[in-house]
Amino acid sequence: MENKIKVLELFAGVGGFRLGLEGWNGKSASSNYKKPLNLNYAVVWSNQWEPSTKVQHASTVYESRFGKIGHANQDIASVEVSEMPDHDLLVGGFPCQDYSVATTLKNSKGLIGKKGVLWWSIHKILSEKENKPKYIFLENVDRLLISPSGQRGRDFAIILKSLNDLGYAVEWRVINAAEFGMPQRRRRIFILAYLQGTGIYEDIKNTSAIEWILGDGTLANSFPVTTEVSLSATELTLKGDIVSISENFNKNGKTGLFENSGLMIDGNVTTIKTKPKYDGKFTILKDLIxxxxxxxxxxxxxxxxxxxxxxxxxxxxxxxxxxxxxxxxxxxxxxxxxxLEKPSRTIxxxxxxxxxxxxxxxxxxxxxxxxxxxxxxxxxxxxxxxxxxxxxxxxxxxxxxxxxALVVGVIEKIGISLSEKIKVHSSSIKSNP
Missing domain, CATH: 3.90.120 (DNA Methylase; Chain A, domain 2)
Structure with missing residues (x-):
């Protein structure tokens, strides 16, 4: 465990993130669990809570597969951050909700969003942890980029600004698993964040945004993309505090400002529309029935x-x-x-x-x-x-x-790229600021 990348898994469901990072019985999802997966991740604490039901079925399945040690089946909002172990990587597929800010507390580190919105549970952990996780890996539905309808992209802007204020650089990509040979047409946004002081953060700082998005980034390494020569990137700066962004970002905007790929560092956002660059084998529904x-x-x-x-x-x-x-x-x-001759529709x-x-x-x-x-x-x-x-x-x-759930193969491929980048910088990671 000493040299492992310690993972905190939130909104764990039945363990999709864990399967992608640890494998199952040491085997890889992309090999149909036949070949070894030699990644360096270890989940040290997990949480799964379904508020709408008395019987916690997903948590029961999770515990049956991974054990009860280090697993909490309780409302994440009721868990004290001090009860969560220090970790290197925080992961989770959090629900798409209304992220608007209700108010701030004067002389307080944190802020109060709408009660029950699970993004603020993540924010609370990042705010209160003395040793912040160096890396964050999140998944959500792609409409996050254009929500809500009256302020297209406001919710995502709040998340970016929150992470920026906490000292993170962020890259994101909307990935359709089927476009990279996986069996389901499931389109989701994947968000990676890197804490200031890590080697990856410094790499981003010393690389042009477009080079990172299209070639050097973790997501570009795992899921290569290209873009139309005629397309230029959109650049914007997240100005003001989170309350201001909540109230004013793209107010009455008819279209979103965020494309399917992007990067944010020091509050400066670069975003561009990309398309998959994949020439491998495609899995179709007939292959799996x-x-x-x-x-x-x-x-x-x-x-x-x-x-x-x-x-x-x-x-x-x-x-x-x-x-x-x-x-x-x-x-x-x-x-x-x-x-049966195409990848499946979204489950x-x-x-x-x-x-x-x-x-x-x-x-x-x-x-x-x-x-x-x-x-x-x-x-x-x-x-x-x-x-x-x-x-x-x-x-x-x-x-x-x-x-x-999510498509485990997507998590695995991103996990491989992230692990390789961490390994390159393992000797140069600075202490948390």
């Missing part, structure tokens, strides 16, 4: 098939609302059944259960139409088979876990 192994429960009865086709089909019809008002309703059709939390749905996956096999099994959903997120199987955990709940 359980041929002949799915049970009868997942097959759609002939009498229910018309209901599925209706929900997934295009519609142009008159409907009546609860007040008796008639209106024209229209929507486009969904592909039915889902193509949703409502993927489980027998009821007909517009959004659940349906595939056609020689035996008929069926929904995806829990194992297939796990494979689409690059989890080990039956990772979420546990007594008392229903198939519907297992599907919910995968709708909330």
């Amino acid at each position: 359980q041929n002949g192994e799915a049970t009868e429960d997942f097959y759609i009865n002939d009498e229910d098939l018309d209901k599925w086709k209706y929900l997934k089909g295009p519609k142009k019809e008159m409907r009546t609302n609860a007040d008796g008002f008639e209106y024209n309703y229209s929507e486009g059709g969904m592909i039915f059944p889902d193509s 949703i939390t409502g993927e489980g259960g027998k009821s007909a749905s517009r959004f659940k996956h349906v595939i056609q096999t020689q035996k008929g139409f069926r929904r995806l099994s829990p194992i297939e959903l796990e494979r689409l997120n690059m989890f080990p088979d039956n990772h979420t199987k546990f007594d008392g955990i229903s198939d519907t709940k297992r599907a919910f876990f995968m709708g909330n």
Whole structure:
């Protein structure tokens, strides 16, 4: 443990970040857990809490796979920062919420955001830890870059400004896993931050922003990109304090200011639209399905098939609302059944259960139409088979876990690049400022 990169895992779910950084039984997700993963990460403390349910299913699965030692199943807002061990890397897939600032406290280090917004729990840890983590690795939905609708990008600007005030440089990228050969079209923003005084921070300071974004950065090393020659970067400075940004950033702006890739250091932001540069093998849905192994429960009865086709089909019809008002309703059709020759659509939390749905996956096999099994959903997120199987955990709940999860292979590839950069600078890392 002495030479390991110590990790604090927040909003852990069923352990996607941990699988990507530690592997499973020492094996790599990108090799389908067949080849060794020799990374230097060790999770020293984790937290998982689901506020909307009494039974903590995700935490139960997490503990069954990784053990109870160092795992807290309680509301993160109620955990004292002093109870969390010092760590080198803080990771987590935090929810996309309204990050606006309610008020500040005079003569206080911290600030008060809206109650229950989990970004402020991360902020509290970074503010109160005497030995701040040197690195931060976060995941969120890509709409974070354009939220809320009245101040496009305000929420992300608050996060960037918060990290800047705490002494971090930040790089980000929106990554669609399928565009880099992974089995699911799942688009998420990944955020990396580096504390002032680390070798990586100094590298950023001594590198042009565009060179870092397109070539030298951790994200560029793990997921290469290019950009159109005609495109130029947008540069902006985050002026004022967090309250000012919360109230005024891009007020009434119709479009966002942040592109899918960017870098922020000393409050100066450079952002540019990039596109993937990948020429490797692509994984398609057909590669992952359980041929002949799915049970009868997942097959759609002939009498229910018309209901599925209706929900997934295009519609142009008159409907009546609860007040008796008639209106024209229209929507486009969904592909039915889902193509086996492409990476899967994004898994949703409502993927489980027998009821007909517009959004659940349906595939056609020689035996008929069926929904995806829990194992297939796990494979689409690059989890080990039956990772979420546990007594008392229903198939519907297992599907919910995968709708909330991330693609483990993305974490693994970024983790490899980050580990290599840390290793290069391990002899020159300065003490925390």
